[in-house]
Amino acid sequence: MPSPYVVNIIDGEGSSRILNGSYAVTADVGGYDNASINPDSQVIAAGTDTYDFLVAATGTLTLHVTEEGTAGGTAVVGATFVRCDSGGTAYGDPVVSVAGGNAEFPFVPFAASGAPTIYYRQTLSADDHEFDTTLKSLTMTTSTETVEVANPLAALRTINLTDANYAGLPIETGDLTFTAN
Numbered sequence: 001m002p003s004p005y006v007v008n009i010i011d012g013e014g015s016s017r018i019l020n021g022s023y024a025v026t027a028d029v030g031g032y033d034n035a036s037i038n039p040d041s042q043v044i045a046a047g048t049d050t051y052d053f054l055v056a057a058t059g060t061l062t063l064h065v066t067e068e069g070t071a072g073g074t075a076v077v078g079a080t081f082v083r084c085d086s087g088g089t090a091y092g093d094p095v096v097s098v099a100g101g102n103a104e105f106p107f108v109p110f111a112a113s114g115a116p117t118i119y120y121r122q123t124l125s126a127d128d129h130e131f132d133t134t135l136k137s138l139t140m141t142t143s144t145e146t147v148e149v150a151n152p153l154a155a156l157r158t159i160n161l162t163d164a165n166y167a168g169l170p171i172e173t174g175d176l177t178f179t180a181n
Contacts, residue, residue, distance in 0.1 A: 002019070003019075003021075003023070005018050005023075009029075018044050019044070020044050020045055020046055021043070021044055022041065022042075022043050022044075023041065023042050023043075023044060024040065024041050025037055025039065025040050025041060025042050025053065026040070027053075027055050029055050030109070030111050030114035030115055030116060031057060031059075031109025031110055031111040031114065031115035031116050031140070032055045032056065032057045032109050033055070033056050033057065033058050034055065036054075036055055036056040037053060037054070037055050038053065038054045038055070039053065056107060057107050057108050057109040057110070058107065058110075058143065059107070059108040059109060059110035059140050059142075059143045059144065059145075060104055060105070060106050060107075060108065060143065060144045060145075061104070061105040061108045061118060061120075061138075061140065061144075061145055061146075061147070062102050062103070062104050062105075062144070062145070062146040062147070063079075063081055063095075063097070063102070063103045063104075063105070063120075063146075063147050063149050064101050064102055064146050064147065064148050064149065065079040065097040065101045065102075065103060065125075065149045065150075065151050066101050066148070066149075066150065066151070067129070067150070067151060067152050067153055068150060068152070069148050069149060069150025069151075069152075070148055071148060073101075073148075073150075075097070075099070075100050075101030076097060076101055076125060076126050076129055076151040077097055077098060077099060077101065077126060078096060078097060078124070078125060078126040078127075079096065079097040079101075079103060079122060079124065079125045079126065079129075079131065079149070079151055080094045080095070080096050080097075080103075080122065080123050080124035080125070081094060081095050081096075081103050081105070081120050081121065081122050081123065082094045082095075082120065082121060082123055083105055083108075083118070083119070083120050084119040084120055084121055084135060085119060086117070086119055086135075086137075088119075088121065088135050090121075094123065105118075105120065108140060109140065110140035110141060110142060110143050110145075111140075111141065112141055113141070115139050115140055115141065116139070117137050117138070117139050118137065118138055118139065118140060119135055119136070119137045120135075120136055120137075121133060121134065121135045121136060122149070122151075125151045126151070128153055128154050129151040129152065129153060129154065130151065130152055130153075130154050130155075131149075131151045132150075159176060161174060161176065
């Protein structure tokens, strides 16, 4: 039996010609707890050509959200983030900033060298705060890291309303409602 078989994984998938039999399975995945491979043994059987495995990470990425984007800034509660792949597809449950402005992604990969890139994006903020929706990325070299995120107050806008029939005549009182499309 020509064992061991090394299956190179790229974007979550790999393939190899493996003979039927019973195998111990180990992982060598940068940034992850390789001992967490599940299952750690596998019977390869005729008629079954796809096998699924899981490996876990143990790092924590904290996104500290403030109006200024600084460690000492005014905390923003309610900013929502999702983990993504490099194409921007979201995975897992969103995380939301709580009192103090922290939103935490648990179970992210890290390594002193060779860790994979972590992607995330913001999808929501507090009602009166602006935010950047672009895909962000980083590589964690320690088990816990904090990224400062700015969610400034929305700009103060001046809205003028005048009479359509008398040019420049200001409307004394009233309300305009702006609803997002």
